[in-house]
Amino acid sequence: MDEARAEIERLLGDGRLHLSERQRELLRYLAERRFSGNKEGVKAYCIAIDVLGRTSAFEAGIDPIVRIEMSRLRSALDSYYEAYGATGGIRVQIPRGSYLTRFYRAGQEETPADTVVGVAESASTEQEVSSTVDQRRRLPPPAALYATAAVASVCAAALFAVWRLLGDPDWTEKPIVYVKLEAADSELMQEASLVRESLVSALSRFQTLTIAEPRYAAARAANRVGRTYEIDIRYYGDSGNRRAWWQVVQSSSGDVLKSGLENIGATGRGQSLVIQEVADALARRFAPTRSVINDAELRESPEDAIGNACVLRAEYALETGGPDQIAASRRCLDTTLSRNPRISDATAVLSRILLSDSTATADVVAGVELARKATAEAPLSERAQTALMVAQFATGKKVAAIETGNRAISLNPNSPDATAAFALVLYRSGFGAAGVSMAREATGMSDAAPRDALMVLAFDAYARKQYSEASLLAEQINGRDFSVQVLRTAALGELQSPEAVERLEELRSLDPAFERSGEERFALLPLPDELKAGLVKAGARFSSNQLASSEDK
Known part of the structure; x- marks a missing residue:
């Protein structure tokens, strides 16, 4: 026991173990319960009350805070030992599916029986989360996946040939x-x-x-x-x-x-x-994408440069770009990967480009496959894990997406982009309070608030009927994609602002058929019925079937 206590103290004093103050308290709490003879594990309710400051009204099926913090702590410990080893001779593990610490001598670790990520912890919430799942995109059978992969290979080869003909872009x-x-x-x-x-x-x-x-x-x-x-x-x-x-x-x-x-x-x-x-x-x-060094990299790189500059430009396009920039980034990343297919950063960002505001099944399939490839090549990459989280959410796997989001931010707790992307996944999965809290955390990480964090805060303001606040936040979001334009127009419509008419025309020019399209277009957004109500006040004319469907919900 003395060795185990010493390892806990060593970990808590090692600055290379990236833990928040809350996670440090959680690790000490679990260890002390173990030292006092608890071998069955601590209940989520006790952790929420004793460590996380929740009230006696806490319900684990509604508030995911314990699962989130435990997943972060577990991932941080695993990453630490993988990077630095068990220098004290003892290794601390928190098995999946339970809330307790176990201590092993280095080299004698046991493999947890439950090797499926998050199954034991998330089983109690699967039904609750599934009940909030939006209309899911169905993936084609394996044969279609192979066909898609074959088409992608042909396209990559064609791009490579064109690149050779036109001359070498700067790498x-x-x-x-x-x-x-x-x-x-x-x-x-x-x-x-x-x-x-x-x-x-x-x-x-x-x-x-x-x-x-x-x-x-x-x-x-x-x-x-x-x-x-x-x-x-x-x-x-x-x-x-x-x-x-x-x-x-x-x-x-x-x-x-x-x-x-x-x-x-x-x-x-x-x-x-x-x-x-x-x-x-x-x-x-x-170090973030939008920071002084990477800003300089983009300024100094030619517009047609491939490689790292292409990855940075694509991440900027995800934050601030319109359809033209997204399309240009896709071509650039395709060319980069045709030259070096093993650049996991390019693979991960291309996955997110394909999944951004896309309803095309082929793009969804390719995006999911690219995210899986990126995580297989670089499992400790925050970019790859974030791409996989986005892909899982896009295909309706919300529990898996939340688990993957926890891994992403435990790999890099300082990433404003990963934190903001995870905040949006939490918010759209029905965990509004947790999503808003994480969005606020992301906005405090950099001078320029990440787009996904602003989206969460703007949707939250709209849900609270604080339409002026929602409008102000929506205007701070760069880009003109469908979700941003809908939010801006609906907020102005609720405010009965004369500018709502102008915004509505911009939305119609972006998607001329949105008033006639089915429920699927709006099912991908939070608060679809509330947003439609705001759009109607701005002058939108939806089909009677759509309005009747909204009123029946």
Whole structure:
């Protein structure tokens, strides 16, 4: 037992184990219950009351918070041991299907009997979630999958041939980053070294950058495939807080691209928590798709560049683009994969491109297959897991999507895009409060709020009949796809704004048949009946069958 207690304390003090304060409390709570003789596992109700702050009215079938936090904790432990091993000789596991800790000597771990992800935990909620499932897209039988794959192969070969004829587009790699962190005070040197170690770990979880050692002269002189950047950080501190001044420099030109200052309160908090919070705040500045380094990559890359620049451009298109940008991104990713089919990032993002606002069965089938391929090639990639979550949700597998979303954000808790995408899945799966909470968390991770997070907050405001708030949030969402235009128009319709007529015309130009289309178009949106009511007030004229169907629900 002493060894087990020591391993728990070691884990809680290791900044490389990425846990929130809530998850740390949960790990300690489960361990203490185990040490006190509990071998059957802790009830979800007890965890919700004792650790997660829920009231005595908590119902596990309605509120998924325990399953979400347990899945995050379990995934974080698994990822930690896979990356760093059981250096203390003991490994902690939380078997699927139960809420308890088990301790094994390294190399003697048992395989949980339930190897199907989430089956034991999610069985109690399968019926409840299934009752909220929207009209599902049916996948074709295996023969159709093979035919689709054959067509995709022919198309890829054709694209490759055209690419050869037209000449080689520029191939781009991930940018190379050198991190230099110095303490302003000699007393902070050891702490600053730990901050740098945690920062490098946090940056690597994004898998958008290549991290190298800080040899600046060599970086400028070397003939690199990817562009190089230098992150200079100066670390300050006193008894009350920690401050990290930073600047990002492009190595080739010496230009300072951006600088800033992060302030983290340290009063009454453990050193490991403060170090991790500093590292997380800095990582969110440098590594997301929409950050200073990747912004520079897009500016410097030719518009027809393939490789990493194509992946970044496609992710921007998912956030802000219209149909033309989505189509261009699809062509670019196809060309990238025709040159190197094993780039899991390109595979994952292409999957999301195909599934974005698409009702075409062939696109859904191809998107699902690409997501599976990406996760098989890179199971620890947040991009791949996010793509699989989106694919599972698109085919009505909401329980599986929630489990996969938990894995995605446990792999990279600092990713605003993965957090926002998971928030939208939770919200559209009927877990409104959890989705809104996660959407707010995502908006606090970056200067530019992710699109999916804004969508959740805007739909939530609309559901609460706060139409001015819904309209304001909807206008902040970039892009002109169907769901955004419907939300904007419906909110203005409820407000009886003169602008509603203009927005309705924009919606009609985007989809001239939406007023005559069946229920399927609106079944993919949250609040379909409420949105139709707002559209009617804006001047939309739905068929009598559609309106009758809405009134009967």
